[in-house]
Amino acid sequence: MFSEARTMTDQDTSPQAIPDREPPVQITHLRKVLGGRAILDDLSLTLRPGEIAALLGPNGAGKTTLIGCLLGLLSADAGTVRLWGEDASALRAETRARIGFVPQTMTGFTWFRVGELMAYLADYRARPNDTEDRTWEEWAALDPNARIKTLSGGERQRLAIVLALRFCPDLIVLDEPVASLDPQARYDFMRLLPAYARRTGASVLISSHIISDLQDISDRVIMMRHGRIMLDMTAPDIAATVRRLSAPPETEWGVDIIADQGADGVWVRGWHPALDDAAAGAGNILLPGDVERLFLALTR
Structure with missing residues (x-):
């Protein structure tokens, strides 16, 4: 069963500046129809501060659509999606800057060098005084002078992770983030991610087909099928x-x-x-x- 190593004590002692009055994610009766088919059907989900939640489901379960609605990339046909109390489709720039998103595959920006892209995107930060966490750059070990078009798939994915996490987001959303990483990079990432969450109090929603990667780091397991949640339990409750x-x-x-x-x-x-x-x-x-x-x- 899933590890109980991440305890509530870890979460309670995580540093947070000012406690949020609203949960990082609150989804209520969400419905999304694409191509005449309900991809998400009356789905409700709340993500608590400091929690790492594993989002599991077969292909076509609706995981990526759920993430799209959560990030405001897709509009809901019914129901609500709120991040820290704000509508996901109309977030303030300051609120959006609190989110780090890692897609399954990084595309675009191929003409940039690695260092140029990092500097370019940093200029768009709504919170320019954020402390930069160099842990992720050290883990990625990318040449700042390399052009993105010359990077391998795994190197591009490491860059996507750095871009999403370097400014210490409070909510991390990851859609199959490690599928293209080599075993060592994947192992190290899965060790660094929960340590980061404990250190900062960040909430994490991570979707992956590699269940073994998630079983040692997740506080909570959410299983989806046909746009519905089939099971939503904490890791200790599943084990017990x-x-x-x-x-x-x-x-x-x-x-x-x-x-x-x-x-x-x-x-x-x-x-x-x-x-x-x-x-x-x-x-x-x-x-x-x-x-x-x-x-x-x-x-x-």
């Missing part, structure tokens, strides 16, 4: 209360079936250790399970 059984549970056990895999067993929520003996007495076997298996069961 979600189990896979060889057969459906007895009614008196008081647990909820969240996925039925037939001969491969059922997933239940609401489990507690006192039920272990009851399951064994009924011949119901607790089967090995992990977040990846749960994801496949909920999204197939």
Whole structure:
């Protein structure tokens, strides 16, 4: 199951200048239709300060559309998307400067040199006195004189991460950020990201197909399918209360079936250790399970 290493104590001690009265992200009954099909259907989600949330879902689940609506790149057909209490489609420049976004693939700006692009985009900052975090530049290890058109896919992705995070955003949104990184760069990034969040109190929403990358850093797991949220739980709650059984549970056990895999067993929520003996007495076997298996069961 997901690691419990990131505790509420870590989050409570993260430095924040002035506490925000509104959550970084509050999405209510969001609906988005594209091509006559509801890509997002009555989706609600709140992201809390200092939280790292893993956004999981198969291709076509609506993850990228959700991120587009969250960033104000797509308009909602119904519902609301608010960042720190402001409508996502009409953010003040100062509020937008608090967001760092890393797309799956960085495109454009190919005629710039790396250092030129960093200086160019820095001039558009709404908060010009922000402290720059050089950690990300050191991690990326890019030649500032290299032209972007000569960079490999992995190098461009490292540049996208630097551009998004170098000015210490309060909300970080990442859409498949590590798919093109080599194993070492991916490992180091997944180590640096939670350390950054603890140090600054930033909130993180990270979408990825590589579940193993997320299981050690996430406080919360959000699983999507067909534009809806199938499961939204904290990592400790999943570890403590979600189990896979060889057969459906007895009614008196008081647990909820969240996925039925037939001969491969059922997933239940609401489990507690006192039920272990009851399951064994009924011949119901607790089967090995992990977040990846749960994801496949909920999204197939």
